Amino acid sequence: MDTELLKTFLEVTKTRHFGRAADNLFLTQSAVSFRIRQLESQLGTPLFSRQRGNVHLTAAGERLQPYAEAILQTWGRAKQDVALSETLNTQIAIGASALFWEFDGISDWINRIYGSIPGLALRLESVPRQSMSKRLLDKTIDVAITSEAPRIENLQVTKVRDYQLQLVVHKPNCTMENVRDISLVYLDWGTRFSVEHSRIHELQRTPILHTHSSRMALDYILGSGGVGYLPSPVVAQSVDEGLLHVVEGAPVMEQSLYLISREDNEKSEMIEAMLAVPFNNVIESV
Numbered sequence: 362m363d364t365e366l367l368k369t370f371l372e373v374t375k376t377r378h379f380g381r382a383a384d385n386l387f388l389t390q391s392a393v394s395f396r397i398r399q400l401e402s403q404l405g406t407p408l409f410s411r412q413r414g415n416v417h418l419t420a421a422g423e424r425l426q427p428y429a430e431a432i433l434q435t436w437g438r439a440k441q442d443v444a445l446s447e448t449l450n451t452q453i454a455i456g457a458s459a460l461f462w463e464f465d466g467i468s469d470w471i472n473r474i475y476g477s478i479p480g481l482a483l484r485l486e487s488v489p490r491q492s493m494s495k496r497l498l499d500k501t502i503d504v505a506i507t508s509e510a511p512r513i514e515n516l517q518v519t520k521v522r523d524y525q526l527q528l529v530v531h532k533p534n535c536t537m538e539n540v541r542d543i544s545l546v547y548l549d550w551g552t553r554f555s556v557e558h559s560r561i562h563e564l565q566r567t568p569i570l571h572t573h574s575s576r577m578a579l580d581y582i583l584g585s586g587g588v589g590y591l592p593s594p595v596v597a598q599s600v601d602e603g604l605l606h607v608v609e610g611a612p613v614m615e616q617s618l619y620l621i622s623r624e625d626n627e628k629s630e631m632i633e634a635m636l637a638v639p640f641n642n643v644i645e646s647v
Contacts, residue, residue: 367429369396456488456502465594470640505621519620521640528611530588536609544569546589548578
């Protein structure tokens with residue numbers, strides 16, 4: 362199987378457009394069409410329904426998508442693993458949703474790991490929340506960063522910090538009553554957050570922005586105004602500078618950040634050393 366065919370398939374799947382996929386891949390549109398025909402020929406079934414201005418996956422294409430993603434992720438890890446040298450002799454893959462790669466302190470922690478553990482090569486991957494446990498169990502990632510620790514046997518759970526989700530707004534001196542008519546920004550922080558958010562009557566309306574990116578949510582509120590729950594480490598500087606304000610009387614949602622790994626991972630010794638590197642000086646096994 363030519364991995365370039367799978368890359369092309371996933372790009373067309375993402376853009377739903379052969380021309381845009383060609384631009385993103387620096388190919389001609391005819392080259393993209395040829396690659397898709399090759400893949401369809403190898404599999405013996407159409408992967409896309411091609412109607413003018415409307416390209417969408419067939420049932421076979423939908424079934425192929427998760428396999429294509431898994432194959433490319435595994436191939437990427439294999440290439441990096443095979444290329445390890447005497448100075449870089451162990452690869453650890455860390456998975457987190459896009460939310461947490463934007464989180465304050467993550468970059469500093471990664472840098473401290475490199476400074477503390479010689480011979481380590483890290484692979485940092487964005488992994489959807491719903492796929493995290495599966496990726497740990499099938500060993501396509503070695504460590505997960507998450508706010509919702511799975512209750513699964515043989516997984517080691519380490520709490521690295523506590524933080525809060527705070528309701529912030531662009532205007533000062535706002536109460537819960539005042540924010541009823543302010544545009545709502547909804548940062549999707551998982552199931553637990555969704556349940557708690559649904560209980561706050563003053564926020565039950567269609568959000569003007571629904572996002573999985575804390576940076577996008579923050580930038581929107583700062584630039585266009587609005588109200589929404591954001592993690593305290595993300596908003597701390599803007600609150601200190603008077604650019605954002607915590608809504609008076611708003612419920613505060615307590616959260617924790619966890620590192621998850623398999624107890625039987627063959628790289629467990631290196632993972633233990635990595636987990637021992639302080640994350641904001643807080644490490645607690647749970």
